Amino acid sequence: MATPEDIVVPESTARYARKKRAIVAAASEILNRDGVKGMTLANVAARVGLITTSVTYYFKKKEDLAVACFIDGIERIDALMVEALKAPTPTLRLRRLIELWLELHERIVAGTAPPISAFNDIRALDKPQRVFVRDEYMKFFAKLRSVFEDPAFDYIDEQAKTARAHVMTEHIFWAKAWLPRYDADDYPRICDRMMDILINGLGAAGSQWNPVALPLDTEGIAAGKEVSAAETFFIAATRLINERGYKGASVEKISARLNVTKGSFYHHNEAKDDLVVECFERSFETMRRIQRAVAQRSTDHWANLATVATTLVNYQMSERGPLLRASALSALPLAMRGQMVECSNRVSDRFAASISDGIAAGSVRPVDPFIAAQMLTATLNAAAEIRWWIPDVAAENAATLYAKPMFMGIFSR
Numbered sequence: 001m002a003t004p005e006d007i008v009v010p011e012s013t014a015r016y017a018r019k020k021r022a023i024v025a026a027a028s029e030i031l032n033r034d035g036v037k038g039m040t041l042a043n044v045a046a047r048v049g050l051i052t053t054s055v056t057y058y059f060k061k062k063e064d065l066a067v068a069c070f071i072d073g074i075e076r077i078d079a080l081m082v083e084a085l086k087a088p089t090p091t092l093r094l095r096r097l098i099e100l101w102l103e104l105h106e107r108i109v110a111g112t113a114p115p116i117s118a119f120n121d122i123r124a125l126d127k128p129q130r131v132f133v134r135d136e137y138m139k140f141f142a143k144l145r146s147v148f149e150d151p152a153f154d155y156i157d158e159q160a161k162t163a164r165a166h167v168m169t170e171h172i173f174w175a176k177a178w179l180p181r182y183d184a185d186d187y188p189r190i191c192d193r194m195m196d197i198l199i200n201g202l203g204a205a206g207s208q209w210n211p212v213a214l215p216l217d218t219e220g221i222a223a224g225k226e227v228s229a230a231e232t233f234f235i236a237a238t239r240l241i242n243e244r245g246y247k248g249a250s251v252e253k254i255s256a257r258l259n260v261t262k263g264s265f266y267h268h269n270e271a272k273d274d275l276v277v278e279c280f281e282r283s284f285e286t287m288r289r290i291q292r293a294v295a296q297r298s299t300d301h302w303a304n305l306a307t308v309a310t311t312l313v314n315y316q317m318s319e320r321g322p323l324l325r326a327s328a329l330s331a332l333p334l335a336m337r338g339q340m341v342e343c344s345n346r347v348s349d350r351f352a353a354s355i356s357d358g359i360a361a362g363s364v365r366p367v368d369p370f371i372a373a374q375m376l377t378a379t380l381n382a383a384a385e386i387r388w389w390i391p392d393v394a395a396e397n398a399a400t401l402y403a404k405p406m407f408m409g410i411f412s413r
Contacts, residue, residue, distance in 0.1 A: 201365070242385070
């Protein structure tokens with residue numbers, strides 16, 4: 001007589017497959033709102049009109065469902081990359097990838113395609129699930145990186161190929177944050193403008209990449225030459241949130257990172273949420289301080305933008321760094337998210353203003369200032385993970401790897 005363990009779940013049946021897809025779609029939407037730690041089988045079940053035990057028929061544990069969401073998203077973006085690689089040239093492959101991504105985003109917004117879970121929360125998974133999902137993501141990444149392996153670009157070294165592919169993923173995925181400002185019929189124009197910036201950069205004809213980064217102890221940049229006790233918590237929390245997501249950076253883990261007790265944590269911080277808000281505010285204020293310090297030194301907007309970007313990349317590599325990744329905004333509690341998004345937008349708007357001034361003065365190419373500012377924000381956001389993607393990177397080479405392609409073009413020498 002067969003036991004329950006001997007029964008094979010009929011995955012081939014259409015009804016089973018439809019329900020499983022509906023569960024993954026609902027869970028992906030919740031993941032994007034609440035993160036891995038905030039998603040529960042109960043709230044997924046409620047979204048699809050089931051009881052919790054019915055969901056466990058398809059996914060025994062929440063972690064299994066989270067993995068299924070990420071794998072579904074990776075498979076779908078990988079399929080776009082496979083299609084894009086059919087284009088005859090590297091430039092057309094990048095263009096096709098952006099076109100396909102925008103088309104998919106349009107269908108998701110219209111409700112004719114299920115949502116894709118945000119990949120930034122993969123880091124909130126525990127081992128071995130995190131390793132499995134990351135390895136699947138890297139298969140997609142390898143395809144994207146192959147765009148830069150064309151013989152025509154043999155001047156791009158191995159580190160630069162990885163950095164440029166990484167920045168490219170940030171341009172694509174960060175677009176979800178600003179695309180709601182546009183109607184779907186604007187998407188072809190958005191693709192044109194993104195490609196113009198990607199291929200030609202920001203510099204007017206004759207521009208050279210020779211920024212002089214400001215020292216991080218310059219007055220007006222560093223909050224102080226010595227790292228205070230309170231700031232050590234900000235640094236530890238920022239690094240943990242970047243590594244494991246908002247929910248994964250617990251009070252216990254932050255305290256353990258600093259080798260202090262939870263009591264010491266609460267001596268310096270009222271609560272974790274307050275600390276996270278201060279981490280975001282610290283990151284945004286650091287960016288604003290650098291923007292202000294550079295603006296006071298020159299009226300050359302091209303040079304100023306390059307110096308700001310280089311200084312910020314250097315900050316990411318410093319003992320005070322990195323900055324908190326903007327992608328962590330998506331996992332914040334809703335009550336905190338709106339305020340922090342506004343702070344992030346103000347930083348990007350300042351970049352847009354500098355780009356507009358540079359266009360008027362002739363030092364920056366005529367580009368869409370808003371889209372260019374968002375792409376610059378994405379570039380700097382990517383730089384927070386330099387050491388993960390390129391562990392042996394030399395600090396003095398970081399800005400050339402990450403900032404230069406934004407200013408000179410993603411295929412530039």
